[in-house]
Amino acid sequence: MGELVYINGDLIPKEDAKVSVFDHGFLYGDGLFETMRTYQKEVFRLEHHLQRLFLSLEYLKFPIPFSFVSLKEAIYKTIEANQLEDAYIRLNVTRGEGATVPDPTTCTSPNLIIITREYVPYSPALYQKGYKGKVVHVRPSPHTPSVTMKTLNFLNHIIAKMEAKESGFNEAIMVNTDGFVTEGTVSNIFMLKGDLLCTPAKEVGLLPGITRQAILEIADARELKTKESKITLNELLEADEAFLTNSLIEIMPLVEVDGLPIGKGTPGPLTQELMSCYKKLVKTELKL
Ligand SMILES: Cc1ncc(COP(=O)(O)O)c(C=O)c1O
The missing domain is CATH 3.30.470.10 (Aminotransferase class 4, branched-chain amino acid transferase, N-terminal domain)
Incomplete structure (x- = not known):
């Protein structure tokens, strides 16, 4: 058929x-x-x-x-x-x-x-290695309503993705016109600094991901400290761990940005723990 x-x-x-x-x-x-x-x-x-x-x-x-x-x-x-x-x-x-x-x-x-x-799963090797991100020239504005919606007008994200891919990176990291990290082209971003798990606040102009929300709930249930905040690029680079999220990929470790390692430059322990917590949440919610 x-x-x-x-x-x-x-x-x-x-x-x-x-x-x-x-x-x-x-x-x-x-x-x-x-x-x-x-x-x-x-x-x-x-x-x-x-x-x-x-x-x-x-x-x-x-x-x-x-x-x-x-x-x-x-x-x-x-x-x-x-x-x-x-x-x-x-x-x-x-x-x-x-x-x-x-x-x-x-x-x-x-x-x-x-x-x-x-659904064709991403290769396990990708999750083990993690993604390398590139900060791209595309600068979304927090005053542009369409950046908060999943619109068919995807050209800025495509331009951003092309720039990242052409230089051999897995995903583009976007920084808004005020200098705050927003998201990837098809993903939200999280970073861990000390014991605080942070993700860019919605006010910076991003698509509020369904996976992002699920991760925040998992973190709350595990009594991890979380914050939705304005994150600068330097703060992201100085993080202990980082990862990207979306509905298809779930959680992908982000191990490098612009050639600089995040933390040890390998998928961090909390990232790996959250990867399995997310899978458990899916199974529990869908009664699988
Ligand atoms: C720009 C952008 N941000 C974030 C996400 C993650 O959203 P979700 O977790 O709902 O899949 C996506 C998903 O494709 C996206 O296109």
């Missing part, structure tokens, strides 16, 4: 899964997405992902022709139709067809697209 893509209520063979070139998602990047993961057919923190999506849809004044419940059903229906156990899920909501001017009031109705694929 070939891959099926969900478009506005229908499951369509991949080859025929198409939307209009007049869709403002295509013309202007006017749309949102969520990237999620299933573990043995169950989506981890689906409600959190959908809450984040709905908050952004409201902010962007999207007419919302689907409910929370119908969206959940659509996701599970697509996973089921594609017979997936451990899946990568990409949910897109675009503004829909409109005039060739950047005016969302010309758009008729949003398009809802769900793509599911088999």
Whole structure:
């Protein structure tokens, strides 16, 4: 059976899964997405992902022709139709067809697209080695609302990722226009200094990751000291440990930034402990 893509209520063979070139998602990047993961057919923190999506849809004044419940059903229906156990899920909501001017009031109705694929795990060697980050030239502003949303307008992140990759780094580290560390192109950042686990505060302008939130909860449950704060690049470089988080990768040690080691330049003990705590949390929450 070939891959099926969900478009506005229908499951369509991949080859025929198409939307209009007049869709403002295509013309202007006017749309949102969520990237999620299933573990043995169950989506981890689906409600959190959908809450984040709905908050952004409201902010962007999207007419919302689907409910929370119908969206959940659509996701599970697509996973089921594609017979997936451990899946990568990409949910897109675009503004829909409109005039060739950047005016969302010309758009008729949003398009809802769900793509599911088999989840391909990252190699264990990557987790053992850890990621090398590069501080890139792209400077997000804390005053730009789109940096707090998962929008289809991903160009700044793509430019940042290209800069990092072209110099042989795994991920870009972004610093905002005020000089504070924000996030990676597809990940949030954590650092440990002494006994304090810190992550950049939302005010610096970042996507509040679902994994970031889960890590903060794990840390609280373990009575670790945590702080969401404004972190400078020097503070990150002087950290004892650091790691990156996202829904697909979970926790990836960050062992180097701009060629300088963080801590011992290897995945730190707390990072490794949190990596296994996160896996346990997934199993517990999804009753696996
Ligand atoms: C810019 C950015 N920051 C952070 C994250 C991590 O978010 P989550 O933990 O919800 O996957 C992502 C995920 O792709 C992202 O694109």
